[in-house]
Amino acid sequence: MIFEYCVLNIEYFKMSGLYLHIPFCKQACSYCDFYFVTRHHQKQDFVDALIKEIESYRNSRITKEPIKSVYFGGGTPSLLNANQFEQILEAIAKTFKLAVEELTVEMNPDDVKPGYLGDLKSLGINRASMGVQSFDESLLAFMHRAHNRAEALKSLEYLSTAGFDNFTVDLIYGNPGQSLEVLESDIETLLSFNPPHISAYSLTVEPHTRLGKQVELGRIIAPEDDQVATHFDTIVSRLADAGIHQYEVSNYAKPGHEAVHNSAYWSHQNYLGLGPAAHSLWWEADRAQAQRWRNESDLKSYINDPINQKVEIETLNLTSLAEERLMLGLRTKQGVSFSELQSRYQYLLSEKQRDYLNKRQVDGFVMHNEDSIALTPDGLKIADSIILDLITSA
Ligand code: SF4
Structure with missing residues (x-):
């Protein structure tokens, strides 16, 4: 083994x-x-x-x-x-x-x-x-x-x-x-x-x-x-x-x-993708930003030179990482905790976002309390639209 x-x-x-x-x-x-x-x-x-x-x-x-x-x-x-x-x-x-x-x-x-x-x-x-x-x-x-x-x-x-x-x-x-x-x-x-x-x-x-x-x-x-x-x-x-x-x-x-x-992936841990078309995300050591890249989608090129295939390399700041964490986390039953958003991403929900969540809570799509936010089973059915509205209402 x-x-x-x-x-x-x-x-x-x-x-x-x-x-x-x-x-x-x-x-x-x-x-x-x-x-x-x-x-x-x-x-x-x-x-x-x-x-x-x-x-x-x-x-x-x-x-x-x-x-x-x-x-x-x-x-x-x-x-x-x-x-x-x-x-x-x-x-x-x-x-x-x-x-x-x-x-x-x-x-x-x-x-x-x-x-x-x-x-x-x-x-x-x-x-x-x-x-x-x-x-x-x-x-x-x-x-x-x-x-x-x-x-x-x-x-x-x-x-x-x-x-x-x-x-x-x-x-x-x-x-x-x-x-x-x-x-x-x-x-x-x-x-x-x-x-x-x-x-x-x-x-x-x-x-x-x-x-x-x-x-x-x-x-x-x-x-x-x-x-x-x-x-x-x-x-x-x-x-x-x-x-x-x-x-x-x-x-x-x-x-x-x-x-x-x-x-x-959903909780934003580091991951390394190997092979053609594989995606990676890696936090910097100080965890103030992260890098994302993917390998070229080309087997012939990969076989010729497998260690020089990185394309679309981008540096993500904490705000875009926080929004992505919200997107990924709200698709899970567990949801996302406000304390994690604050400590990992220095991200606080705005007044408008809290209002939006309160409204969606009344509609039965969101559950949130002082520490965390998650979608209800009905909310998970329309997760993408709720997440988009939440992020764009910042
Ligand atoms: S084409 Fe290949 S990768 Fe795509 S669904 Fe079929 S088996 Fe999977």
């Missing part, structure tokens, strides 16, 4: 997360606008480049902080073999200080077999994120997913066989043509596998995707807001009945199974 799960007694805000973007997919899903390529002949070249990028951080200020979570996302990380994961994890272990509680790999159902999952587990990977999206054959075909219903069901069985008791499953709702009955059937099927965590996303129509073009041409009609809202309500209530509670707009967990890595 490469990774030992030693939890150090270190202040939480001095821990950080590592994200690795694995940019390969079998085929383009119709709705997806992530960065990926569908040709795979350069997989090992990519792994070698990724290792160079990891090693380039050796003895830097970034490796002074212990890593609390590692997340392989994509693309499709499960297109790498166990040996390639081992090479990457070894480089991470040699470069970073580790206090890893959660090591997640995103997987697609058509890639996994018990032997492969067992190999990943023996490397220390302790959480699987399975991209099921739906169990419905026609919806899977509509989304142009590479897997079918039988593979989705098998993949969840295999997780159990391989002893992955910590896993999450992605579901998509609000699909054009997706009836409430189909969604309910998806939820019931998923619950039969006793998942500790579920991420449920409303299908978003992105302009440069195949779905976006079809909607633009009028060949597909995006579902009405009311229908999407009914899907959302159904997910929240049925999962709650099963003891899987919404803790963020799109995330649901049994108590104690909330995602460590994503929670670090």
Whole structure:
């Protein structure tokens, strides 16, 4: 086992997360606008480049902080073999200080077999994120997913066989043509596998995707807001009945199974993104500002020169960081505390913002007291508009 799960007694805000973007997919899903390529002949070249990028951080200020979570996302990380994961994890272990509680790999159902999952587990990977999206054959075909219903069901069985008791499953709702009955059937099927965590996303129509073009041409009609809202309500209530509670707009967990890595994004911890198109956020040592950057979305360029890919480097001041913290924090059940806004960001809500919150509290969308602010379940349904109004009313 490469990774030992030693939890150090270190202040939480001095821990950080590592994200690795694995940019390969079998085929383009119709709705997806992530960065990926569908040709795979350069997989090992990519792994070698990724290792160079990891090693380039050796003895830097970034490796002074212990890593609390590692997340392989994509693309499709499960297109790498166990040996390639081992090479990457070894480089991470040699470069970073580790206090890893959660090591997640995103997987697609058509890639996994018990032997492969067992190999990943023996490397220390302790959480699987399975991209099921739906169990419905026609919806899977509509989304142009590479897997079918039988593979989705098998993949969840295999997780159990391989002893992955910590896993999450992605579901998509609000699909054009997706009836409430189909969604309910998806939820019931998923619950039969006793998942500790579920991420449920409303299908978003992105302009440069195949779905976006079809909607633009009028060949597909995006579902009405009311229908999407009914899907959302159904997910929240049925999962709650099963003891899987919404803790963020799109995330649901049994108590104690909330995602460590994503929670670090929402609470504004440092994170380093490696691989093409990966994003990073890192606070300066005096915590008076932070830097954000991303790597170029270009596999060829990445393989040629993995350590000089940073673009869109920006320095964020405390006010913009505070607004972002509000945006992220108010999408979580926990909300944001005023004392944190003040101590970390020197940010105080204005009189106008407090008035706005009082009004929304009367409407039943916001809960706030002297120390904290959070959205109610009804508020979470319209989180984006409440957050925008709150920030712009400053
Ligand atoms: S597998 Fe994931 S990353 Fe790849 S195209 Fe489909 S949704 Fe996008």
